[in-house]
Amino acid sequence: MKKKLIAGxxxxxxxxExxxxxxxxxxxxxxxxxCQVAVCVPAPYLAQVQMLRHHSALELGAQDVSAHEQGAFTGEVSALMLKEFGVRYAIVGHSERRQYHGESDTLVAEKARAALAHGITPIVCLGETLQEREAGRTEEVVKRQLAAxxxxxxxxISEIVVAYEPVWAIGTGRTATPExxxxVHAVLRAQLHAATPHSERVHILYGGSMNAANAASLLAQPDIDGGLIGGASLKSADFLQIISAASAARA
Structure with a gap:
């Protein structure tokens, strides 16, 4: 039975400081x-956090990765560069990247491919807006995003991590109920099962305002294998409480 994964x-x-x-x-x-634990930090701090994590179980993650290997792509950071800093995970397709930087499903898939090519595990973010949820399109949206x-x-595909992050619950204080x-996690699990005989290897994280108060109830669900934690990962006491809840469970 695999351990839960908590990624900040x-x-x-x-x-x-x-x-x-x-x-x-x-x-x-x-x-x-x-449980397994990682922190996905801004690129300028990768070297600092790599040193601080030392030989601990804390893994290092990046918040984005370029779809390109190298070249004239000013401002981009390649998977090979991240690998040199000991990066284990890279977030791709976060809703903020999709919304503010116009990232398409295809580009997200290409970024995942670039990460995988260098042994970095992409944390592929999926999720619907409030408008899409109210229109009954949640399943359609997340399945389309994962299908790409x-x-x-x-x-x-069994080497990726999936993070379900309903857009309406990110940074809003609103959280999807455990049910x-x-x-949604069950829908994604079925889609992965149809794509690979090794779907049980894939962690499916929940990432919509998981915090110290609601983590245990969310992590108790059968298809929730951990969490992608935003604001609570900046407070050590809260982050450690979520880690404790995940460590008490098994994915």
């Missing part, structure tokens, strides 16, 4: 033999 997404937050304090507190509080990734990466989240 710092978004565009942090400073050298705050990062030092936060990472040291998290590393110091990690339970032995607990499967189409391009079907041969190694609502489980319903």
């Amino acid at each position: 997404n710092w978004k565009m937050n942090g400073s050298i 705050a990062n030092d304090r936060l990472v040291r507190d998290v590393v110091g509080g990690l339970p032995e033999g607990g 990734v499967i189409h391009l990466n079907g041969h190694c 609502q989240a489980q319903q």
